[in-house]
Amino acid sequence: MQPLISLVIIDSDHSARTAIEATLRPFSETIGIVGSASDFSEGLGMIEKSSPNVVMLEVGDIQKGMQEVQLICAKFPRTSVIVSATEKSSDWILSLMRAGAVEYMLRPITQEELKQALQKVGRFLFTKGADDTPRGRIFSIYYPTGGVGTTTVAVNLAASLASEGTRVALVDLNLYSGDISTFLDVSPTYTLSSVTSNIERLDANFLMTVMTRHSSGPFVLTEPNEVDDAILITPDQVRRILEFLRGVFTYVVVDCGGPLAGCNLAIFESSDLILFTTTLSLPALKNSKRYLSAMERKGLRKDRVKLVVNRYLPKADIQVKDAEKVLGHTVYQTIPNDYIDVVGSINKGMPVVRISPGSPVSKAILHLAEMMTK
Template identity: 70%
Template sequence: MPPHVNLLIIDSDKASRETIEATLKPYADTIKIIGSVATFSEAALSIQRVEPNVIILELADIQQGADYIRLLLSRHPRTSIIVSSVEKSSEWILTAMRAGAVEYLLRPIIQQELLQALQKVGRFGFAKPVEEKQRGKIISVYYPIGGVGTTTLAVNLAASLATEGAKVALVDLNLFSGDISTFLDVNPTYTLSSVTTNIARLDANFLMTVMTRHSSGPFVLTEPVEVDEAISITPEQILRILEFLRGIFTYVIVDCGGALADCNLAIFESSNTILFTTALSLPALKNTKRYLVAMERRGFHKDRLKLIVNRYLPKADIQIKDAEKVLGYSVFQTIPNCYDDVINSINKGMPVVKLLPRSPVSKSIEALADMVK
């Protein structure tokens, strides 16, 4: 059967064009590359011969790129345009999407992301399915009150999981005291409330436009800026957001805290794994015991609840075996107490697993990442 999708590549970088061509070569029975050119003017010649179903367009200048998108769509309204750019700002993404692009890929283009983008176009199926894998895993990191390092763990776990090319989301659902933006030194234009206030138009494309990709790898959705915004967020909105995220990402890491009610229960219902994070102190263990019992009563059992001991000191007065006896849980992983390394990473806005990969903290979190995959 002849190819039934005509695809055009417009990209000034020859190596990038070759990468796209190599990625699509196994699908030659489905996709025909009608042109692979460096400039928009060269593309016009290819389009004159055969109308493309899909165009992969490099964006180097957002205003010019948006004009190109609008011009292409005015002449070929049925064509789907996927753009790629080194620029990861929300303004560029939104401008491209508003002009009519259906997907926005960061450069260098990752092969899996390109295949997923093409399949999302919805015009064809691949001879070799790219989405046979299960939906993404949601891993929540929780302690009811602050002070035990849930954000440190969530940020570094997300960065660890993103190192092997997996597509990872990091979401701050600690609605009233979230701190991911501070830990990663980001000040995004759009936050969680940008999603919840536009919940009616929520889809994969919209979610990607409001998320910020951090240099450490994860795509980040930060906490609401205002308390009033957090108050208005509902469990139903949380469930819907997480369901979309798990359809896009390999892993979704959620930082959460607060009462065992409402939005937190929605998070836990959606989670494949709940990393209950605590410390080896009497107050922390007492609180941990109360909440673990309450969570089990609500149906969150040991197959999903995993106990993490943060700031672990081997010679502390309270030992791991003591905590396990009191709590009735085996400790899933310990994170050593390396205060200076962690503070240094926070001050620099870079996860410790990236900044100081040889730190004992980094090694323990890398091991945890392997355990939750």
Template identity: 30%
Template sequence: MKIKLITPDPFNAEAWTDVLRVEPAFDVTPIVCALRDVKVIFNGSRPDLVLVETATPQDFEALEALANAHPEIDYVLVGNELSPEFLLRAMRAGVREVLPSPAAPEAVLAALRRQLRKRAPATVLPATHHAEVLALVSCKGGSGATFIAANLAHLLAAGGQRQVALIDMNLQFGDAALFVSSQTPVSNVADVARNINRLDADLLRSSMTEVAPGLWVLAAPDDPAQATDVTPQHVRQIVELAREMFDFVIIDVGRSLSSVTLQALDLADRVYAVLQLTLPFIRDGKRLRNVFRSLDYPAHKIQWIVNRYQKGSQFTIDDLKKTLAINQVITLPNHYEAVAASVNQGVPVERIAPNSTIARSLRELAENIAPPPLGQARTGWLSGLFHGAPQ
């Protein structure tokens, strides 16, 4: 891949060029100059990608003009302006990724390697392939459903041995990407919806962010107003295409029920309803159960997760089963320190506290959904995770 590197900083030019040249697929040509002052960018053959550091509004205007003139080229931007308005403007200009300034050479290398992978034709699996779609819905705000969805997706990806999509359908206030990565997505569900007539595997893949090997996130919009750009038909097209491209599709549905989120629930093979053992959660869980029944969902489609479970609570698992008229409940333990560290750092709990009770329970849940890939051993205490016989 031919790369043109443009920066006014000689130190960055040297450091970035040195680190990029460790990748055999990269052919790097540095230009030490502000983009607005560059007279000749393409001297001979055109690059596949332009990495540019912007410092002024004039630099960004020059980038917009360049991208409009050469839309066939990919652009990665390093800058200190990361407001939602700026990121949206960058995306519309054709920028594939934005890195905060100052950018470490290793971060630049990782970003360009992601672009290299995206330039490879996206793979659509054989027609016989049917990925399992799992939707997580919160019975009440603050249940921890997003934490579970993001960490479950990370575990199912198994370090790149599987391909997993995490789709954030909490369209107004979704932040699933932040639970597993500090990367800033440059595209989201609403952007895909606005380009639905061009939707194919390449467009969907390029709209997603690979936050870990095998784990691709399609983020929710930054602007809550953009939620209205997404319709149930958009959701169907996105999810059905993702089924063909990935081994698992995890959907974070959020709390609100609408025609859009109900479409996501309809498409799911399994729905995990997340609640806690307190009266408000149990009451809303009963309401949600009634919704599922009105939608004629079979009992085996719905799984109930009690998050932050502690023995000795005022309400017991048996109380919950009786109230909801269900036979099986999944419990995830309360481990505040590990979860808080994971959420605050944007790192999966499996990486930050692998021996914690919550990490072990999430591993067991993932293993119940899909056996570990060859070479990975089961954790071996599944009996403690599930309460009751299968429905």
């Protein structure tokens, strides 16, 4: 029987390689070591030959380690990288995770720690195929103009949904002012326009090649680099992309904004839930009322459109009950105003639910994810 997880070890310490092999020997039916190398060049050859699910990479120099992780992730997007190092610095951990590593392990590695790390990666890699599971659910995060934090909600919701290894896609369909690449500090080779311009080639292999796997969990498809590229994207292309993503991922989170027409209507038609995100300010509520009424006239029922109040302050002049009365919608979830933690997470390129899971805004978004998946 072929093991479920194939593994390549790249480690300069012979005794460490031997210890990892001995640790994994009892699990040989599920984890198969297909290569063990003492240096990166040799290990890279093994990866090219065997296309393993996982690479265990020793890191002794942070800059070199980041480059090696980035190279593996770029050339082999289906391979997960677990790094091991003696350095306890949070800068090392964050830098290597941002480079694409899915786990950071302190040396020496214990059997239990290694087992847990591989179990986590295994859950991420080996969910049932699309033919065996219900179609994935699509959640769109929307407000017609900028400034209310839709991208903050989208990025953190996607990371929350992916927290247990669930396959999650995060797509930036805010075509003219998308910002997911900035929030996650990614500069992908391929963007949304790479998919739309090759729509006839769309299949699982092509999709996984062009999407960027962020260290916080989701597979990311970022906004077009050029405005001219965005103009060429059609509602039919959006429908096709979302329908395909639904067949590959358990959850698809879409960040969107702009007019209630064209591609946005295509997004809403495909969405299981639409999180209409607003704030408790007079201008935002006035605009929200106009658009919520228009959405209802277009057949988007209230049970599919959920009202989320972002940057919530309990002692603000306008209260939740006032907003509900004005908008004719019950508030689905409030997300506290947590400027310092949120801005800090954006500057670090990592969702706040990952770097400050105990913060009020993180707890609110994690609760939001729980409600949406019941």
